[in-house]
Amino acid sequence: MSSLAHFINGASVGGGRTFENRNPATNAVVSTVAEADASVVDQAVQAARKALKGPWGKMTDAERAAIMRKVAEGITRRFDEFVKAEILDTGKPIRDVSHLDIPRGAANFTAFADQMLAHPTEAFRSPTPDGKGALNYSIRVPRGVIAVVCPWNLPLLLMTWKVAPAMASGNTVVVKPSEETPTTATLLGQVMNEAGVPPGVYNVVHGFGPDSAGAHLVNHPGVDGITFTGETRTGTAIMKSAAEGVRPVSLELGGKNASIVFADCDLDVAIEASTRSTFLNCGQVCLGTERIYVQRPIFDQFVNRLKAAAEIQRHGDPFEKTTTLGPLISQEHRRKVLSYYERARSSGATLITGGGVPDMPGAFAEGAWVQPTIWTGLPESHPVLREEIFGPCCHVAPFDTEEEAIALANDTPYGLAGSVFTRDLSRAHRVAAQIEVGILWLNSWFLRDLRTAFGGAKQSGIGREGGVHGLEFYSELRNVCVKL
Ligand code: NAD
Secondary structure (H helix, E strand, C coil): CEEECEEECCEEECCCCEEEEECCCCCCEEEEEECCCHHHHHHHHHHHHHHHHCHHHHCCHHHHHHHHHHHHHHHHHCHHHHHHHHHHHHCCCHHHHHHHHHHHHHHHHHHHHHHHHHCCCCEEEECCCCCCCEEEEEEEEECCEEEEECCCCCHHHHHHHHHHHHHHCCCEEEEECCCCCCHHHHHHHHHHHHHCCCCCCEEECCCCCCCCHHHHHHHCCCCCEEEEECCHHHHHHHHHHHHCCCCCEEEECCCCEEEEECCCCCHHHHHHHHHHHHHHHHHCCCCCEEEEEEEHHHHHHHHHHHHHHHHCCCECCCCCCCCCECCCCCHHHHHHHHHHHHHHHHCCCEEEECCCCCCCCHHHHHCCCCCCEEEECCCCCCHHHHCCCCCCEEEEEEECCHHHHHHHHHCCCEECEEEEECCCHHHHHHHHCCCCCCEEEECCCCCCCCCCCECCEECCEECCECCCCCHHHHEEEEEEEEEC
16 A cells, blocks of 8 residues: 655645545555645645746747657556556556556647647738738737646546646646546656656645645635536536636536437447447446437347347456456445436336346455446436436437437436437438537547547536637637737
């Protein structure tokens, strides 16, 4: 068991209260973690403010980009350490961590280094009464100190997805990782030092949300902008904190994503994508599908095939390459997911598969495991269809017409992502335009290009990141008007 400190001004800072970080696959303690109080958070914010005026603030975009590429190389060089840390914190299978979490975490630094070098700005020539005219042009300047508050479901990937564009735009950051997954953010501090990132540019404070590091950070007046990924309820609290000082927020929040499967689809494609979107990361992906609407002629066939796909998922040691399904993140989250399993049961849902807890051997008996679960037969008003469960489960319901499917998919306060499966090109584009989400996949799921806009509609978020869209949040656009 190790102890984990904060990372402030390029150095480890420990001391004070600590909390336990547990491996959800076994419930064993992985490390004890320092919990930041208001004075530790203040130290981190002050270090970040000072670093804005240091070498980081004087570098050209290209110099900063070169350092960011070294950060990506550093993650890749220490790949095995990052993989192990992420598995111990999350319990997710090695095949996902080594193909998704860590490589994409590194890729965020190269992608955003490139994109920030390539962004355009605008220029306008304006007439003036003296006939000589004026030239307006814009420059982008860093926003300042960015607070990055992160969830636990894709710890390194979602944290670097914010830190990389923030740093590439010339800002400094204070990261508050989830209390469930503190390790890779800390390890990244060492990589930042090795890559030559000046002290104070990247800082990490550990702790919880309310009355702890998270709240201290978002309430700190030295923070110029807050980027957050997590639950809609937390996003609401953070937005209130940001109102003090009129600071901008970028919020990537919860979802209750729907998938529409038309009878003319390629069923193999729809089953493959639906299996991933329901069970990947034990259902703990914000973009995951918890409501599937299937056109009536193929409803039974679809349900049978998804059932078969669920039943070949393999729980097991996360370090084994054959394991496809890890545990949930914590015992607390398992209690929440199992409460929905119970509500579905007591409301008379038809249980297609799962619905309980698997028998796990040896040390894994104490882990936060649940069975992949599929239901049919619940009314649209049921909490299983209204609320984000964030587990390896979905409800499948039949529909008859295109209009009905669109109305069902949109009948939610959330608007993060969705998918549509059909071979009819006209229908595909017609339906895609009517689903109220930030990200819509046709005949696929979670196919991401970092140059595209990412974010949620309705209660799933505010703002878009990805590509040049994040510039709106990570920089200020300053207009310079020159009288000629
Ligand atoms: P969460 O909201 O419980 O916690 C997220 C982070 O916020 C943690 O670091 C937590 O300590 C901190 N926090 C909590 N209360 C706070 C407060 N009052 N002030 C400041 N910080 C506070 O979310 P979670 O359980 O870690 O993550 C799961 C949720 O994240 C799901 O709802 C999921 O849909 C969402 N999510 C969304 C996206 C997206 O891109 N839209 C991506 C991943 C996860």
